[in-house]
Amino acid sequence: xxxxxxxxxxxxxxxxxxxxxxxxxxxxxxxxxxxxxxxxxxxxxxxxxxxxxxxxxxxxxxxxxxxxxxxxxxxxxxxxxxxxxxxxxxxxxxxxxxxxxxxxxxxxxxxxxxxxxxxxxxx
Numbered sequence: 001x002x003x004x005x006x007x008x009x010x011x012x013x014x015x016x017x018x019x020x021x022x023x024x025x026x027x028x029x030x031x032x033x034x035x036x037x038x039x040x041x042x043x044x045x046x047x048x049x050x051x052x053x054x055x056x057x058x059x060x061x062x063x064x065x066x067x068x069x070x071x072x073x074x075x076x077x078x079x080x081x082x083x084x085x086x087x088x089x090x091x092x093x094x095x096x097x098x099x100x101x102x103x104x105x106x107x108x109x110x111x112x113x114x115x116x117x118x119x120x121x122x123x
């Protein structure tokens with residue numbers, strides 16, 4: 001499955017979760033439900049994947065964790081905040097850089113219409 005197919009399935013699953021739950025829950029609730037939807041769709045998903053930071057050729061555990069890694073191709077960073085900010089975007093870009101993945105999705109579930117809470121990021 002190519003990265004665009006995976007991305008479309010992630011988008012479809014995100015909209016499904018948001019339609020069912022709406023805004024107002026904690027990030028962890030959306031993460032659990034999206035994980036369930038993605039697995040039900042037949043995708044391989046890893047949750048809270050640690051990303052080491054390489055500094056001067058030394059791998060360090062700096063505490064970075066990807067919310068969801070789908071098919072080892074797409075990083076999903078979930079939020080349940082009033083509004084996405086530049087720091088959220090920077091976080092996803094850092095995760096893409098450290099992981100070697102080229103495509104990420106920043107999803108803020110705390111919006112009335114999910115289309116206003118999604119940012120696709122290509123690194």
